[in-house]
Amino acid sequence: MERPSSGTMSFLFNTWDPAGGQPFSEVVLAAKAAGFTEPDPRDDLNGMDVARKVVIAARESGVDLELADVTTRSLVPPSLEVRSIHWFPYDRVGVVNADP
Numbered sequence: 013m014e015r016p017s018s019g020t021m022s023f024l025f026n027t028w029d030p031a032g033g034q035p036f037s038e039v040v041l042a043a044k045a046a047g048f049t050e051p052d053p054r055d056d057l058n059g060m061d062v063a064r065k066v067v068i069a070a071r072e073s074g075v076d077l078e079l080a081d082v083t084t085r086s087l088v089p090p091s092l093e094v095r096s097i098h099w100f101p102y103d104r105v106g107v108v109n110a111d112p
Contacts, residue, residue: 017065020056023048036087054093059084 020043028039040057043049055061063082070077086093 017062018056020048020050020053020061052090057088058086058093 023041023043023046024036027042028034028036030036040049040053044053048063050056063079063084066082067077068078
């Protein structure tokens with residue numbers, strides 16, 4: 013690949029300053045406001061957006077690959093995976109930062 017497979021993840025990890033005390037959720041909100049995220053940012057943060065791109069690239073290369081064949085590791089706390097997109101975290105930044 014010639015470029016990052018996720019503009020959101022590039023934005024997040026090039027912008028986030030955990031040493032400076034900046035909460036990760038604030039950077040997610042900034043990425044959303046800048047138009048970098050999927051409509052539901054969890055698709056970026058849980059790895060599904062990149063996983064879909066991996067499947068597309070593999071299939072275009074002649075590899076028989078299904079989404080279930082791609083392993084991802086989510087950055088979304090389990091308690092937020094099950095919430096409605098209308099809840100996710102735009103006005104609940106502190107909850108995202110407090111959840112292990």
